Amino acid sequence: xxxxxxxxxxxxxxxxxxxxxxxxxxxxxxxxxxxxxxxxxxxxxxxxxxxxxxxxxxxxxxxxxxxxxxxxxxxxxxxxxxxxxxxxxxxxxxxxxxxxxxxxxxxxxxxxxxxxxxxxxxxxxxxxxxxxxxxxxxxxxxxxxxxxxxxxxxxxxxxxxxxxxxxxxxxxxxxxxxxxxxxxxxxxxxxxxxxxxxxxxxxxxxxxxxxxxxxxxxxxxxxxxxxxxxxxxxxxxxxxxxxxxxxxxxxxxxxxxxxxxxxxxxxxxxxxxxxxxxxxxxxxxxxxxxxxxxxxxxxxxxxxxxxxxxxxxxxxxxxxxxxxxxxxxxxxxx
Amino acid sequence: xxxxxxxxxxxxxxxxxxxxxxxxxxxxxxxxxxxxxxxxxxxxxxxxxxxxxxxxxxxxxxxxxxxxxxxxxxxxxxxxxxxxxxxxxxxxxxxxxxxxxxxxxxxxxxxxxxxxxxxxxxxxxxxxxxxxxxxxxxxxxxxxxxxxxxxxxxxxxxxxxxxxxxxxxxxxxxxxxxxxxxxxxxxxxxxxxxxxxxxxxxxxxxxxxxxxxxxxxxxxxxxxxxxxxxxxxxxxxxxxxxxxxxxxxxxxxxxxxxxxxxxxxxxxxxxxxxxxxxxxxxxxxxxxxxxxxxxxxxxxxxxxxxxxxxxxxxxxxxxxxxxxxxxxxxxxxx
DNA sequence: CCTAAAAATGTAAACAATTACATTTTGATT
DNA sequence: AATCAAAATGTAATTGTTTACATTTTTAGG
Numbered sequence: 001x002x003x004x005x006x007x008x009x010x011x012x013x014x015x016x017x018x019x020x021x022x023x024x025x026x027x028x029x030x031x032x033x034x035x036x037x038x039x040x041x042x043x044x045x046x047x048x049x050x051x052x053x054x055x056x057x058x059x060x061x062x063x064x065x066x067x068x069x070x071x072x073x074x075x076x077x078x079x080x081x082x083x084x085x086x087x088x089x090x091x092x093x094x095x096x097x098x099x100x101x102x103x104x105x106x107x108x109x110x111x112x113x114x115x116x117x118x119x120x121x122x123x124x125x126x127x128x129x130x131x132x133x134x135x136x137x138x139x140x141x142x143x144x145x146x147x148x149x150x151x152x153x154x155x156x157x158x159x160x161x162x163x164x165x166x167x168x169x170x171x172x173x174x175x176x177x178x179x180x181x182x183x184x185x186x187x188x189x190x191x192x193x194x195x196x197x198x199x200x201x202x203x204x205x206x207x208x209x210x211x212x213x214x215x216x217x218x219x220x221x222x223x224x225x226x227x228x229x230x231x232x233x234x235x236x237x238x239x240x241x242x243x244x245x246x247x248x249x250x251x252x253x254x255x256x257x258x259x260x261x262x263x264x265x266x267x268x269x270x271x272x273x274x275x276x277x278x279x280x281x282x283x284x285x286x287x288x289x290x291x292x293x294x295x296x297x298x299x300x301x302x303x304x305x306x307x308x309x310x311x312x313x314x315x316x317x318x319x320x321x322x323x324x325x326x327x328x329x330x331x332x333x334x
Numbered sequence: 335x336x337x338x339x340x341x342x343x344x345x346x347x348x349x350x351x352x353x354x355x356x357x358x359x360x361x362x363x364x365x366x367x368x369x370x371x372x373x374x375x376x377x378x379x380x381x382x383x384x385x386x387x388x389x390x391x392x393x394x395x396x397x398x399x400x401x402x403x404x405x406x407x408x409x410x411x412x413x414x415x416x417x418x419x420x421x422x423x424x425x426x427x428x429x430x431x432x433x434x435x436x437x438x439x440x441x442x443x444x445x446x447x448x449x450x451x452x453x454x455x456x457x458x459x460x461x462x463x464x465x466x467x468x469x470x471x472x473x474x475x476x477x478x479x480x481x482x483x484x485x486x487x488x489x490x491x492x493x494x495x496x497x498x499x500x501x502x503x504x505x506x507x508x509x510x511x512x513x514x515x516x517x518x519x520x521x522x523x524x525x526x527x528x529x530x531x532x533x534x535x536x537x538x539x540x541x542x543x544x545x546x547x548x549x550x551x552x553x554x555x556x557x558x559x560x561x562x563x564x565x566x567x568x569x570x571x572x573x574x575x576x577x578x579x580x581x582x583x584x585x586x587x588x589x590x591x592x593x594x595x596x597x598x599x600x601x602x603x604x605x606x607x608x609x610x611x612x613x614x615x616x617x618x619x620x621x622x623x624x625x626x627x628x629x630x631x632x633x634x635x636x637x638x639x640x641x642x643x644x645x646x647x648x649x650x651x652x653x654x655x656x657x658x659x660x661x662x663x664x665x666x667x668x
Numbered sequence: 669c670c671t672a673a674a675a676a677t678g679t680a681a682a683c684a685a686t687t688a689c690a691t692t693t694t695g696a697t698t
Numbered sequence: 699a700a701t702c703a704a705a706a707t708g709t710a711a712t713t714g715t716t717t718a719c720a721t722t723t724t725t726a727g728g
Contacts, residue, residue, distance in 0.1 A: 003714055003715085004714065004715065005714080016716080016717075019715070019717085020716095023716085047714085047715075048714050049715095050713090050714085051713070051715045051716090052714080052715055052716075053715095054713090054714085054715075055716050055717090056715085056716070
């Protein structure tokens with residue numbers, strides 16, 4: 001493999017000039033640039049990126065920390081990250097943490113050791129290992145964001161989204177509304193529950209706490225939660241699920257217990273994943289701009305890494321209520 | 335940040351000894367090791383990985399080339415890759431190519447410039463840019479594998495799987511069987527069609543070529559293909575789809591045209607993604623060990639990178655026919 | 669044509685590890 | 699105690715770039 005020295009000899013210039021031709025061509029005269037380019041072509045020279053990274057202490061690599069890459073919503077966010085990263089000249093290291101803090105630690109370390117320039121965190125906490133050092137740790141928090149954090153955040157207005165969904169359900173005359181939410185510690189969960197409560201309060205409906213149950217965003221947990229709800233002494237006529245997978249699980253359970261969706265029970269989701277539209281019945285849900293989350297996060301991380309001032313440190317992206325056929329007016333006889 | 339030199343001074347040994355303490359501790363005496371460890375603790379030293387990578391010309395990083403990370407089957411494979419990579423001390427660079435050869439080129443280049451040590455290719459062709467250089471390019475090809483390639487491959491016996499699925503359909507007395515396959519150029523498609531043909535031939539059933547239609551693995555394409563099949567002069571009583579998404583699209587279409595699945599028309603999938611079990615009706619499909627594909631691929635790539643002889647260069651992983659309720663015996667009156 | 673400023677180019681020192689080779693220390697055997 | 703091989707340690711070169719600083723060349727205005 002040819003080195004910058006070989007090129008400089010053939011071109012009859014110094015290594016500095018070759019380096020400049022590559023990284024700041026406007027500082028090099030037209031004539032010299034051509035000589036260098038010829039030498040590069042002749043030698044088939046490619047800069048040794050490892051040497052460059054070492055010298056500049058930058059890896060042009062970011063890591064994305066995701067609780068589970070097999071989640072279809074997350075994988076869309078990651079797709080958005082990857083596309084924008086590539087445009088900006090960054091490579092994306094995948095950090096599937098499976099919720100393990102030790103894994104996060106490994107990845108946070110990569111930033112400390114300059115193997116990566118920054119982190120995009122999709123989970124609702126400071127990555128383990130990134131908290132120790134108080135100095136600027138280049139990171140942005142997307143989707144499920146910590147409250148009152150120094151990290152820049154990009155998220156949905158989950159309070160408003162859950163409110164809108166709840167209002168839709170209320171407009172269908174439902175009063176006994178169940179919730180299948182995600183992990184309690186997460187901001188997403190808390191915000192959406194808050195939105196739900198506000199909507200109920202506005203409509204003067206009392207909240208039945210026994211109809212608020214927890215899932216883990218998996219289909220199975222949605223199914224299990226729906227089972228529990230239906231076994232409740234006063235089962236809900238509508239179930240608000242905090243993602244589409246749990247809604248799909250819930251629909252499956254409701255049906256297999258002999259009820260009809262939406263005739264007997266309305267079910268709604270969150271995220272609008274690809275499958276939502278093709279469920280039976282098609283799922284009423286909140287659509288989120290998943291790829292935009294990723295893309296915007298990468299853009300923001302770029303600014304953080306390069307110490308460009310971030311204008312909007314707490315960004316909110318728009319959602320859209322998609323009314324399909326999994327929600328319907330309350331049956332008269334109830 | 336402390337360097338190896340700082341540590342060596344504090345420990346009162348040479349840099350070589352510090353380096354050895356880290357990478358080959360058994361070459362260092364007990365006493366010295368302790369001194370060095372103390373110095374490391376005192377200085378909070380972490381080796382500069384960028385310098386190490388540069389010097390050793392290894393990045394301890396691999397790239398995975400995937401046509402679309404939002405595909406749930408692929409994301410499971412990637413999860414398997416990531417888990418095993420982490421165990422082996424490798425980081426995983428995500429290369430979502432979106433089918434663009436230029437993107438592949440970028441990533442192949444990373445291997446050429448030692449930014450990555452190898453590639454796992456999930457698509458059915460030699461990555462653009464990896465073909466030029468004839469010398470050993472560390473790569474393994476998983477899932478959709480090229481025929482007669484020098485690359486090590488890990489795949490399903492797709493002929494056998496499609497045969498088994500077809501035999502299942504035939505055992506239900508179907509004779510008019512439609513196929514919704516993937517891109518024609520891919521080995522997966524060709525193999526599965528072959529398996530289908532063999533099963534039909536064994537059962538003395540003639541193939542109706544007009545019932546073999548192409549999709550692109552998306553839900554929408556499955557839906558569209560099913561529409562076309564049903565508009566056929568002699569529509570099929572069963573549809574064999576080459577992935578679960580297309581099957582889900584097909585089921586949706588069949589139902590919305592007023593037919594029942596499986597009563598009027600049987601539909602089967604491939605992959606056994608999470609949603610398959612929770613469809614309505616639950617999907618008969620071929621389950622594949624997605625995570626194993628990833629894990630095995632990483633293990634194999636490790637051998638290739640480290641020039642350990644690979645025993646089984648063309649590995650096949652087992653599948654399992656999952657019979658659920660989307661396939662049923664042919665109606666009597668047909 | 670002269671001169672000063674600006675532009676272009678060159679020199680050589682980093683960067684922080686690994687490792688080939690040289691040297692010293694250790695320990696077993698006589 | 700002497701010898702020698704093996705083990706442990708040290709010295710210093712090496713890796714390929716970038717870049718601060720020094721030097722040379724070009725340009726423009728008088």
